[in-house]
Amino acid sequence: MAPGALILAAVPPNIPSVSIENLQLTTDYELKSGTSMAAPHAAGIAAMLKGAHPDWSPSAIRSAMMTTANHLNSAQKPIREDHNFVASPLGIGSGHVDPNRALDPGLVYDATPQDYINLICSLNFTEEQFKTFARSSANYHNCSNASADLNYPSFIVFYSFSQEGNYPWLEQKFKRTLTNVGKSGATYRVKIENPRNSTISVSPQTLVFMNKNEKQSYTLTIRYRGDEKGGQDGSITWVEKNGNHSVRSPMVITSTVDVWASED
Structure with a gap:
């Protein structure tokens, strides 16, 4: 968990942030x-x-x-x-x-990357699903060390x-x-x-x-x-x-x- 409430942040200065009747105000920073x-x-x-x-x-x-x-x-x-x-x-x-x-x-x-491959192997994915996460199906048929215990x-x-x-x-x-x-x-x-x-x-x-x-x-x-x-x-x-x-x-x-x- 990181700070995320009322953070002073930079904003585009050319976009109005507040409108008062017909007056539009811009600023470099907002909360x-x-x-x-x-x-x-x-x-x-x-x-x-x-x-x-x-x-x-x-x-x-x-x-x-x-x-x-x-x-x-x-x-x-x-x-x-x-x-x-x-x-x-x-x-x-x-x-x-x-x-x-x-x-x-x-x-x-x-x-290590291999630890994540072992985790993916434990999830019983199809070869196409495996490839989505592992970028390659090279290890799909070699999951001898499959483990969900990352x-x-x-x-x-x-x-x-x-x-x-x-x-x-x-x-x-x-x-x-x-x-x-x-x-x-x-x-x-x-x-x-x-x-x-x-x-x-x-x-x-x-x-x-x-x-x-x-x-x-x-x-x-x-x-x-x-x-x-x-x-x-x-x-x-x-x-x-x-x-x-x-x-x-x-x-x-x-x-x-x-x-x-x-x-x-």
Whole structure:
């Protein structure tokens, strides 16, 4: 999430912005709101990160922006949406982007082009659909490493909501790999915020990086029941031993049907 409300933006000076009776006024700047204001903020931060870290991939840049974002407001309270409910990651993503923290994220979730090919392979696309995303069908018949578990800085679990009240315990596993882009000799321990009526376990609970650019992997297991009308959210945060870095990933457990619709 990036700043997008009442942003002072440059506008074409030859287009009237205000009309007072027959008088049309022009200006060089206006206060603008919307996605068209937030998007250049995010793009500009990404460009800044690429300039500071030219060896980072697009996935590493995205990870740095996501894992260092603020999920709390300026009063250190949860960010709320328009109707004053606590905002879900489905509404605000990882939170409000923080460019200063993103410059030094400590750890990043990186991904290669092949990782995305493996993801596309897992979606059972036709060859033509595959080609739309992969630019070529060269790998279409060689999907031996198909995997929907992309090395992404967030987690989501879908379940089929049962109106009959049959709610068995379910379990889903994720594997993630973190790359140390900070100093060598860094130790991180996981902090878990469980979604309601769910249990998260992470193995191992401590990651030790002896060198810069070293990679360490972990497995996250979510045990849950599909008995909630709507989504529940939580997070995991890898906290550096000396407290310099916190690497947060949001998660959502939600139904695959529109359970908010009125029932007959």
